[in-house]
Amino acid sequence: MRLIFKKGKQRELLERFKETNNLNWKQTAQLLRVHYRTLKEAWRFERYSLPSRLFEKILLLKPELREFETEIESKRDDYWGNVKGGKRTIQVLLEKYGKQEFARRRKNGGNTQNGSKNLVKGMTAERLQKILKTLKKNSKRRLKTSAGYLVRNDLEFEVAEFLIQHSIAHKYEPIIKLSNSWVAPDFVLHNAIIECTASTYPQKLERLKEKIDKYHQFYPDLEIIVVHVKRNEPFLSMPGVKKATADNLGELLRES
Numbered sequence: 034m035r036l037i038f039k040k041g042k043q044r045e046l047l048e049r050f051k052e053t054n055n056l057n058w059k060q061t062a063q064l065l066r067v068h069y070r071t072l073k074e075a076w077r078f079e080r081y082s083l084p085s086r087l088f089e090k091i092l093l094l095k096p097e098l099r100e101f102e103t104e105i106e107s108k109r110d111d112y113w114g115n116v117k118g119g120k121r122t123i124q125v126l127l128e129k130y131g132k133q134e135f136a137r138r139r140k141n142g143g144n145t146q147n148g149s150k151n152l153v154k155g156m157t158a159e160r161l162q163k164i165l166k167t168l169k170k171n172s173k174r175r176l177k178t179s180a181g182y183l184v185r186n187d188l189e190f191e192v193a194e195f196l197i198q199h200s201i202a203h204k205y206e207p208i209i210k211l212s213n214s215w216v217a218p219d220f221v222l223h224n225a226i227i228e229c230t231a232s233t234y235p236q237k238l239e240r241l242k243e244k245i246d247k248y249h250q251f252y253p254d255l256e257i258i259v260v261h262v263k264r265n266e267p268f269l270s271m272p273g274v275k276k277a278t279a280d281n282l283g284e285l286l287r288e289s
Contacts, residue, residue: 043082
């Protein structure tokens with residue numbers, strides 16, 4: 034659950050919490066067990082709404098800040114922005130293509146020709162790299178990590194910052210070859226592959242499962258970890274896969 038505060042009140046809450054504890058931002062992040070850059074740059078400057086679980090933790094540590102409960106304008110489900118954006122996208126596509134053409138494109142994964150979504154198969158690595166370089170310029174990567182690279186969403190940002198802050202060597206979306214095709218896992222560590230998903234859509238989860246099946250086939254020695262949000266855990270039924278949220282990823286990695 035995400036909390037929508039009146040403008041400026043989320044920042045005031047976090048700064049009051051830091052100051053009354055006589056801590057700097059890094060120490061505050063450690064106390065709340067959140068990522069430093071997420072706290073200081075994303076939540077503090079109100080780029081993203083505050084998770085309800087974090088607000089509850091703040092009140093537990095500083096009950097005198099309970100006055101900020103009256104500054105909450107609304108509460109929304111996690112990733113509510115994705116749902117809102119998705120509905121708007123569908124409306125625009127229906128207006129542009131009409132119901133029949135939209136249904137055909139949706140069936141084909143958004144492509145204009147059957148099978149074009151499998152274009153990557155059989156493509157040379159050099160050609161693929163050129164295409165990916167072009168796509169990255171116009172991709173939906175929008176969150177800059179403390180290491181300087183961009184990721185696509187809050188969940189990937191939290192995972193990236195955890196790996197960075199704990200000095201865990203990793204690569205973000207490297208291109209790896211699986212037989213006659215190439216894929217780009219979200220994160221690759223020396224002993225594990227991490228995929229992030231907040232989706233509950235069967236088609237997306239099925240594609241993820243197919244991807245993971247290939248990892249097992251070609252990289253049997255690597256742990257496969259799926260980092261998810263709590264609301265989509267019931268939809269994740271994948272044998273041979275370890276599941277984690279961003280909050281307990283550290284415990285899982287220590288076990289690996």
